[in-house]
Amino acid sequence: MGCLNGISLICIVLCVSSIPSVVFVYASFLPQDQFFIDCGGSKAMEFGDGRVFQPDSGNPYVTLSSQGHTAVSDHETSLSNHSNLYASAQVFRETSSYTVNTKQIGRHWLRLHFYPFENPKFNLKSAVFSVVANGITLLHGFSFSEVGKTSHLVKEYVFEVDGTSSKKLVLTLSPWNGSIAFINGIEVVSVPAGQFPSTKVMPVPLGPAVDVPKHVTFETAYRINMGGQHITPKNDSLWRTWDPDHAFLVNAAAARNVTANPSRIKYSDGVSVEIAPNWVYATAQEMADAQVSNQKFNISWAFEVEHGFSYLIRLHFCDIVSVALNRLVFNVYINQQSALDYFDISSRTMALSAAYFIDFVTNISMGSNRILVQVGPPMLRDLPSNAILNGLEIMKMSNHRDSLHANLPGNHKMDTRSPAGKKKWMLLAISSSAAGFVVLVLMSAAFYLYWRKIHQKKLKPQCSAWMSLPSHLGISDSKVSICSYDSTAHSLSLGRILAFSEVREATKNFDKSLVLGVGGFGKVYRGVLENGTVVAVKRGNPRSQQGLTEFRTEIDMLSKLRHRHLVSLIGYCEELNEMILVYEYMAKGPLRNHLYGSNLSPLSWKHRLEICIGAAKGLHYLHTGAAESIIHRDVKTTNILLDESLTAKVADFGLSKLGPTLDQTHVSTAVKGSFGYLDPDYYRRQKLTEKSDVYSFGVVLLEVLCARPPINPALPREQVNIAEWAMSWQKKGRLEKIIDPHLGGHVNLESLRKFGETAEKCLAEYGVDRPTMGDVLWNLEYVLQLQEASIQTVSSENSANYVPYTPEWLPQMSDQESDATSSAVFSELLDPRGR
Ligand SMILES: *[C@@H]1O[C@H](CO)[C@@H](O)[C@H](O)[C@H]1NC(C)=O
Ligand SMILES: *[C@@H]1O[C@H](CO)[C@@H](O)[C@H](O)[C@H]1NC(C)=O
Numbered sequence: 117m118g119c120l121n122g123i124s125l126i127c128i129v130l131c132v133s134s135i136p137s138v139v140f141v142y143a144s145f146l147p148q149d150q151f152f153i154d155c156g157g158s159k160a161m162e163f164g165d166g167r168v169f170q171p172d173s174g175n176p177y178v179t180l181s182s183q184g185h186t187a188v189s190d191h192e193t194s195l196s197n198h199s200n201l202y203a204s205a206q207v208f209r210e211t212s213s214y215t216v217n218t219k220q221i222g223r224h225w226l227r228l229h230f231y232p233f234e235n236p237k238f239n240l241k242s243a244v245f246s247v248v249a250n251g252i253t254l255l256h257g258f259s260f261s262e263v264g265k266t267s268h269l270v271k272e273y274v275f276e277v278d279g280t281s282s283k284k285l286v287l288t289l290s291p292w293n294g295s296i297a298f299i300n301g302i303e304v305v306s307v308p309a310g311q312f313p314s315t316k317v318m319p320v321p322l323g324p325a326v327d328v329p330k331h332v333t334f335e336t337a338y339r340i341n342m343g344g345q346h347i348t349p350k351n352d353s354l355w356r357t358w359d360p361d362h363a364f365l366v367n368a369a370a371a372r373n374v375t376a377n378p379s380r381i382k383y384s385d386g387v388s389v390e391i392a393p394n395w396v397y398a399t400a401q402e403m404a405d406a407q408v409s410n411q412k413f414n415i416s417w418a419f420e421v422e423h424g425f426s427y428l429i430r431l432h433f434c435d436i437v438s439v440a441l442n443r444l445v446f447n448v449y450i451n452q453q454s455a456l457d458y459f460d461i462s463s464r465t466m467a468l469s470a471a472y473f474i475d476f477v478t479n480i481s482m483g484s485n486r487i488l489v490q491v492g493p494p495m496l497r498d499l500p501s502n503a504i505l506n507g508l509e510i511m512k513m514s515n516h517r518d519s520l521h522a523n524l525p526g527n528h529k530m531d532t533r534s535p536a537g538k539k540k541w542m543l544l545a546i547s548s549s550a551a552g553f554v555v556l557v558l559m560s561a562a563f564y565l566y567w568r569k570i571h572q573k574k575l576k577p578q579c580s581a582w583m584s585l586p587s588h589l590g591i592s593d594s595k596v597s598i599c600s601y602d603s604t605a606h607s608l609s610l611g612r613i614l615a616f617s618e619v620r621e622a623t624k625n626f627d628k629s630l631v632l633g634v635g636g637f638g639k640v641y642r643g644v645l646e647n648g649t650v651v652a653v654k655r656g657n658p659r660s661q662q663g664l665t666e667f668r669t670e671i672d673m674l675s676k677l678r679h680r681h682l683v684s685l686i687g688y689c690e691e692l693n694e695m696i697l698v699y700e701y702m703a704k705g706p707l708r709n710h711l712y713g714s715n716l717s718p719l720s721w722k723h724r725l726e727i728c729i730g731a732a733k734g735l736h737y738l739h740t741g742a743a744e745s746i747i748h749r750d751v752k753t754t755n756i757l758l759d760e761s762l763t764a765k766v767a768d769f770g771l772s773k774l775g776p777t778l779d780q781t782h783v784s785t786a787v788k789g790s791f792g793y794l795d796p797d798y799y800r801r802q803k804l805t806e807k808s809d810v811y812s813f814g815v816v817l818l819e820v821l822c823a824r825p826p827i828n829p830a831l832p833r834e835q836v837n838i839a840e841w842a843m844s845w846q847k848k849g850r851l852e853k854i855i856d857p858h859l860g861g862h863v864n865l866e867s868l869r870k871f872g873e874t875a876e877k878c879l880a881e882y883g884v885d886r887p888t889m890g891d892v893l894w895n896l897e898y899v900l901q902l903q904e905a906s907i908q909t910v911s912s913e914n915s916a917n918y919v920p921y922t923p924e925w926l927p928q929m930s931d932q933e934s935d936a937t938s939s940a941v942f943s944e945l946l947d948p949r950g951r
């Protein structure tokens with residue numbers, strides 16, 4: 117693996133080292149050529165973003181050569197004062213050309229505007245025509261009705277005006293047999309020098325850098341602002357449009373948007389606002405927190421493209437998520453091929469929040485029609501797992517027939533590049549001599565080793581700092597104790613204040629070997645009090661302000677409550693900046709560990725039902741038993757703990773809130789809780805009721821049944837979210853297909869059906885449609901009765917009432933998938949992080 121990485125890295129070094137030297141962009145670019153033509157229009161029209169469209173007649177830079185053209189306008193719209201480019205058009209019955217005399221040679225943006233408005237003279241919607249610019253076919257047999265768009269359409273290209281065409285752009289529109297052609301607007305704008313590459317672009321799959329011939333015309337296929345909003349031409353100095361990325365995310369649950377203040381974005385070294393506006397760099401998608409401590413998955417975007425063409429892929433990066441340099445290292449894949457390995461933006465920019473971009477070229481071969489862009493963490497163990505992408509441009513490149521369209525007349529098969537063309541392409545690519553290459557390889561290898569060394573050095577202290585809590589607490593002194601724990605007092609009374617010295621003694625000075633788990637709040641230790649009571653000691657991180665609020669909430673709540681199915685608070689300590697909670701010890705730990713991700717033996721269906729019933733009793737008591745209703749807010753399998761005899765108790769009240777009082781039906785509050793368990797109704801309305809706990813409990817029921825985490829991004833898309841996945845099977849009445857295989861042969865089908873129904877009701881979209889915890893409890897008891905009754909009458913004859921041993925889906929799972937789920941992801945769940 118190390119060797120492979122080395123090789124890819126060398127390729128990257130080769131590629132990157134050449135980019136800054138060819139890309140040179142002025143910060144405040146003033147295009148020499150700016151032509152905005154309103155076809156068929158009659159008066160100048162301001163767009164409000166710096167663009168002023170002039171009518172095509174009487175324009176000194178533009179000539180229209182044609183035998184049969186007619187200007188038409190949409191009278192209703194043009195009568196209103198509102199200026200509208202799409203309210204007029206030039207319509208052609210014969211092949212006609214616009215000639216634009218540019219001031220400059222070189223690359224230009226070309227934007228064509230189309231909108232087939234209703235008018236009495238022509239049916240623009242049914243027009244079929246082709247458009248060619250300086251000999252390059254842009255559109256062929258184009259018909260608006262096939263685009264499937266109801267609003268206007270803007271086609272955007274980048275093409276070269278070269279010396280031989282004597283600084284002219286000739287745009288020819290040709291109607292097809294008996295049809296007409298039309299156009300509403302044309303824009304021609306100079307592209308800053310170096311904006312588009314002409315040399316040394318890395319191909320994917322990686323190989324020698326390739327040159328992009330100047331006459332290649334690009335068509336914008338996608339321009340995406342990751343994690344951000346639609347950016348209109350008004351907010352882009354080159355009048356480009358950037359779309360949000362939601363629609364292209366393969367698995368939205370894997371990504372989380374991040375936003376920085378756009379004014380903080382730094383531009384340097386060949387990157388300017390002309391490459392992309394700061395609004396693009398100020399937002400990104402990063403990896404969502406899947407609640408696994410060492411998460412490994414990719415964020416993926418898929419884009420539909422046309423096969424047989426090459427595409428230029430420009431990735432925009434800006435590290436707006438790190439707090440220090442060299443903390444964010446990730447891989448980038450294009451169509452499942454490595455593009456960037458161990459990519460560290462800050463090693464290129466030497467700064468955070470600094471804009472950076474990189475280009476690749478990829479061929480879409482026959483039979484494929486998509487570009488898949490993925491970012492994900494490398495397999496290195498000592499790096500925090502994250503990956504980002506801020507922006508992405510995908511540009512289609514004209515082929516060797518000078519066309520952006522595969523179906524040209526006389527071109528019977530839709531073939532790709534001809535062998536000769538391909539050869540020429542590859543020859544252009546090889547740019548460095550063999551000797552130069554060897555030198556570069558050696559340099560790169562040395563650089564790579566050096567780079568790894570630096571990184572390991574830099575990362576280690578940070579990682580270990582993250583792992584251990586500050587040790588300044590050793591100076592504490594038992595003399596300061598506020599009140600000492602009365603060991604003779606009945607230990608089931610309200611939480612006591614404990615002296616820090618006592619807690620320290622109980623945990624052998626917070627011995628590492630006694631750590632039971634690490635949560636968001638801090639570490640949990642096993643301890644033994646002086647009177648022999650075994651306890652769980654939760655020691656908060658002293659610096660966390662949020663921790664303090666949760667600490668107080670928990671003491672408040674637990675001091676008021678006492679129930680067989682709630683974990684009891686034995687005492688607490690709030691001394692010397694310490695926040696320590698001492699609970700009854702739950703010997704068998706969190707329910708989750710008994711379901712998946714550890715080597716514990718699987719629980720029987722009966723035990724699982726009893727545990728669910730116990731937890732439901734605890735929650736029912738919270739909602740109704742105390743003087744005031746209490747909403748737990750963080751119901752999940754790591755907060756349901758089991759004691760020696762597998763009795764379930766609900767724990768972790770840090771987020772709990774008092775429920776609504778009589779004259780109020782909800783508590784309005786900021787959304788908190790855990791990924792995968794969050795009630796969509798609460799999320800939408802930001803109004804908390806007991807029914808949010810019911811929703812989360814529904815997710816718990818499914819986890820218990822299927823023995824998998826609520827969200828597992830490593831699974832195929834439709835399976836990622838347990839609630840969606842299980843409910844799709846429940847609706848088909850085939851829930852048994854996806855249950856934990858360990859339950860096979862033991863679950864009575866009737867009881868399973870009832871269980872599935874109960875979970876489904878808990879997961880109802882709207883809180884009002886969900887049952888109360890009391891109803892859930894009653895239903896689960898009924899499920900248990902059904903199961904028990906069937907066992908008493910079980911015989912070989914009625915084994916048909918049982919779920920078969922092997923669910924059908926099991927053999928279909930590929931090795932890779934089962935590996936990913938059972939080891940890579942699940943093993944990380946062993947450590948139950950609080951939130
Ligand atoms: C970012 O994510 C939040 C919550 O997931 C969502 O509400 C918001 O619309 C997203 N913003 C953008 C710009 O996509
Ligand atoms: C566009 O730019 C204006 C300022 O010119 C700013 O207020 C606005 O938020 C920007 N919008 C987006 C989506 O970039």
Ligand SMILES: *[C@@H]1O[C@H](CO)[C@@H](O)[C@H](O)[C@H]1NC(C)=O
Nearest residue numbers: 412413414449452453490492
């Ligand atoms: C990310 O995607 C690439 C290419 O598709 C794949 O090789 C890699 O294993 C994926 N990484 C993870 C962690 O799933």
